[in-house]
Amino acid sequence: MFSIRIRALVFTAFFAVLSASGQTVKSFSFLHSNDLHAHLMPDDDGLGGFAYLKTVLNEQRRGCTTCLYLNAGDFVQGTPVSTLFKGDPVYQIANHMGIDVSTIGNHEFDYGWKAVQGFDKTAKFPMVSANIVNDRGELLAPQAYVIRTVAGVRIAVIGAIMGDLVGNLATEEAVGPWHVIPVVDAVKKVVAEVKGKADMIVVLGHIQIAEADAILHQVPEVNIVVAGHDHKGFPEPHVFEHRWAVEGKSYGVELNRLDFDFDTVRHEVVSATWKHFPVDSRKITPDPEIQAEVNSWEAKVSKIVDMPIGEAKRRLQGPDLRLLIERAMAEATGADIGYINTGNVRGFLPQGQLLARHVWNVLPFDNYIMVGTFKGSELPAKITNEFKVEPDKLYKVATTDFTVANQAAPSQLGTTGMKFPVKGPLQRDAMIEWVRNRKVIE
Ligand SMILES: [Zn+2]
Known part of the structure; x- marks a missing residue:
């Protein structure tokens, strides 16, 4: 059923390209992951591992001038290195992954809200989140969104976290002075701000599935939602009109890739295909730089675990x-x-x-x-x-x-x-x- 849908959409794209006088339709690719949860090494089935994920990323990026790598939150919490060192090593290692934009997940708060701001400082890639605010309306994150220009197209990437974050944190002190604005409200507000400055609008959200769907239905300016939090991942993309939402499986067992054609005049995705590339450590050579970093952190916890x-x-x-x-x-x-x-x-x-x-x-x-x-x-x-x-x-x-x-x-x-x-x-x-x-x- 999915392949039929892809074919129908590719067909639409074909006409859009033909009818355009200039090059109004351009191709892009979003590589994306979510809920890596500090799974630095492959699991007992041999899947995942940051060094192996990096090799798959390198393969996918090779020769791709219109690729962005987006990560949808929950980098930390899941393995001893994260627990014993309160998440920071995961961000240090992630600095070598070539991430273009990442967002904050609920588990980033597991070591307290001050640690979240610590991750934002450690990260050499931009962290975006538009809806975690204090009573003065200031953001916890360094910024709500970033704009990346790719092939002359200005892509705004807006971060968001689930509206019910606060009810799902371990302690009062985990959240401190922060509260969360409902996702759709926050996204609408930022969309109004970036509309004139961006050609394409993307939400990178660590959000509930219903919130991803609500963005597709209620915020027509948003072209694509790249989501995280539900570890199962979407079986197929959620598509509403010309808007697409995707979410991958947790723990880095796959790298996900959304290839799409974008009409830069109508500001619409005209076709897209979504693929998954297994991160299988039995078949892949690990990236040596990341493996060395992972090994040095794992050596620190090995005696204990x-x-x-x-x-x-x-x-x-x-x-x-x-x-x-x-x-x-x-x-x-x-x-x-x-x-x-x-x-x-x-x-x-x-x-x-x-x-x-x-x-x-x-x-x-x-x-x-x-x-x-x-x-x-x-x-x-x-x-x-x-x-x-x-x-x-x-x-x-x-x-x-x-x-x-x-x-x-x-x-x-x-x-x-x-x-x-x-x-x-x-x-x-x-x-x-x-x-x-x-x-x-x-
Ligand atoms: Zn989560």
Whole structure:
């Protein structure tokens, strides 16, 4: 079905070029990634890794004079180097990736808002974000947008973050004096400002899928949305009239490329094709400069994380892995119920020997376990859907401090006022201990 759509659009482009007297239609390419989450090295399937991604980028950029590389946020948080050094090494390494523009994601706030401004300083590429502001209306980011002139066409790239950022941060201090303007409102405001200065308008957003769609439908001046945050990536581009939105898979397992023809008179995308290039470390030579940097950072954490802790008889991921982590949290704290949201689990445990690193990759957050006691009747549906409880019995429930702080969010507990007064160990430490004690996970 997708190939039919591509063909139809290419056909349209053919007529546009023919009917134009001068060269009004020009070709461009956006290489793009999102949610790299500090996955500096390939995963246990051999996919991803910054040095390998760079090789794929180099191949795609070779001979391309109209390519821009855009990165849609959440560079940090996901591996030990990021957790132990609070994200900055990831930006240092990213400085060698040839990024044209990047934006701020929600996980950039995991080490506090001051660290976000630190990343903006470390980055030698422009960081854009139009909608994180304080009460005086000042931006957290160095700028809302940048304009890049490519083949004589002025391309404005506007940054944006999801409107519900603040409700999804670990602590009050993570956000400090900042709040978020709804995405569409913020984009409209910047569009009014850049309209006369740009020929093409692009939103680089770490946003919800519905927000990407809302931009396509409500802000006709925006030609293309390059999005991040939903780790699955779009199965195919979202297209509305002549506007396109794309979003790639997380962790750098693919490099994405949107090739498009742009009518510079009508300010419209006339055709586009979207491709994905696997970053497969078993088939690619890593970029030596980036690999050396990655190795030097990994060497700093290796002593802490590369120790064997047990063995898995099978690959553990998704709901299975979530249940194991919940059990480990309950056992570590003597609770009856362990509960975490699906977003807490960030990867998989491979079959075979398990290193502490594998648990770090699954649980990169410095989350503590918190314990509270509740009657069965007081537990929210999020918990009772998973665990059978009797209304009058008391239950000790273990969850993370993140879930406690954001308990009202539908993704967490969907309720308010639950008190978890007892602080347990770091969730990650509890899981590592649990694997050590088991030795073998069936
Ligand atoms: Zn995100």
